[in-house]
Amino acid sequence: MTVVHRKPPKLFFAGTDTDVGKTYVASLAARLIVDHGIKLGVYKPVASGCHAEQGQLLAEDALSLWKAARKPLSLEQVCPQRFKAPLAPPEAAALEKTQVDAGQLVDGIRIWEQNSELVVVEGAGGLFSPLADGILNIDLAMELNASVIVVAANRLGAIHQTIATCEAAAKRGTQPVGIVLCDPTGTADDSAKSNSEQIEKYCSVPVLGSIPFNGTEQDAEFLRSLLDHFDT
Numbered sequence: 001m002t003v004v005h006r007k008p009p010k011l012f013f014a015g016t017d018t019d020v021g022k023t024y025v026a027s028l029a030a031r032l033i034v035d036h037g038i039k040l041g042v043y044k045p046v047a048s049g050c051h052a053e054q055g056q057l058l059a060e061d062a063l064s065l066w067k068a069a070r071k072p073l074s075l076e077q078v079c080p081q082r083f084k085a086p087l088a089p090p091e092a093a094a095l096e097k098t099q100v101d102a103g104q105l106v107d108g109i110r111i112w113e114q115n116s117e118l119v120v121v122e123g124a125g126g127l128f129s130p131l132a133d134g135i136l137n138i139d140l141a142m143e144l145n146a147s148v149i150v151v152a153a154n155r156l157g158a159i160h161q162t163i164a165t166c167e168a169a170a171k172r173g174t175q176p177v178g179i180v181l182c183d184p185t186g187t188a189d190d191s192a193k194s195n196s197e198q199i200e201k202y203c204s205v206p207v208l209g210s211i212p213f214n215g216t217e218q219d220a221e222f223l224r225s226l227l228d229h230f231d232t
Contacts, residue, residue, distance in 0.1 A: 008041070010109075010119045011226060012146035014127035014137050016161040020153040021182030023061040025211060026122045028220040029149075030068035033118060035217075036227065041116030042069045044079040045105045045140060046124055046131055048093075049086035057082040065122060073115060080108045088130050100132035105140055121146055127165050138172055147177045149226070154181035154192045154210055159199055166205045178208040178226065186213035 013026040026042075033040050047059035062079035066072070081100060083092035093099050112119045123129070123137035127150065130136055141148050148169060152162045158181065166176050181196055196207045209222035 007113050007145075008116050008118050010121055010144050010146035012121045012123060012137075012141040012144065012148045013151055014123040014141065014148055014165075016126055016150060016152040016158070016165045018125045018129070019184065020151050021184035021211070022122060022151045023064050024184060025149075025151045025180050025182055025220070025223075026120055027064045027068035028211065028215070028217060029223045029226065030065055030120050031217055032220065032223050033120070033227070034068070034070055036224065038227075039072075039115075039117040040069045041072060041109075041112030041119040042066060042078055043109050043112050043119055043121045044124075045108060045121070046081040046083075046089045046100055047079050048083045048089045048091075048124065050082045050084055052084070057084060061122060065120065069120070073111065077108070077111055080104060089124055090130050090133055102132040102135055105131060105135065106143055109144060127169060138169060138174065142172070142174050147226075148174055149208075150176045150179045150205065152179060152181055153185075154183050154188055154195055156189050156191045158191065158195045159202070162199050163203045166203050176205045179203070179205055180208050180223070181210040183211070183213040183215075188213070 013022050015022040030042055042065040044062040047061055050057040050059045059079045059082050066075050066078045085092040085095045089100050127137050131140055150165055152158045162179055169176055200207050211219050
């Protein structure tokens with residue numbers, strides 16, 4: 001008799017833009033999930049803007065996720081494709097006279113599916129930023145059948161960027177399960193006080209919560225609600 005192993009659920013953290021606090025939010029979520037007793041996998045399909053360390057390119061985003069999940073498997077398996085230039089991955093790869101392996105974006109998660117009860121995936125840039133030639137973050141999220149969490153910087157402009165991202169995702173056929181607002185730089189303006197309310201007024205995707213600058217796991221406790229979407 002053939003035993004069919006159910007693939008673990010996946011949470012895909014994507015931004016409304018680059019540098020909105022996506023890694024920070026995904027890492028906090030990873031810590032909370034591990035503390036909940038769930039065997040967690042973490043996956044960063046591709047990273048650019050990496051720096052050389054001991055003869056290899058290091059992706060700081062991947063390192064943060066790996067540490068947050070208490071170092072499962074290996075850092076290489078967290079992020080198998082890494083490039084140096086701080087550009088969109090296809091452009092960064094082109095500068096190295098190579099290209100992002102589109103098949104590996106999907107295949108790289110298989111080891112995590114085999115060794116995890118849930119997988120946190122962090123995209124690169126915004127939800128509609130390119131990962132490989134002809135492949136956007138949202139394309140990969142849908143291919144992985146992942147639940148999308150939209151991370152937005154809690155600043156002026158967040159209302160439009162967040163609603164536009166969620167609406168565009170819905171038109172592609174995937175409805176994000178939640179929005180997280182974040183202050184990644186400590187420069188939040190007065191709009192931060194009302195962005196959440198205004199977004200929920202015009203957007204059907206719930207705002208799960210807001211994480212302040214230098215927030216702690218206690219500030220991110222609301223992320224535990226993500227587990228309600230899964231039978232883990």
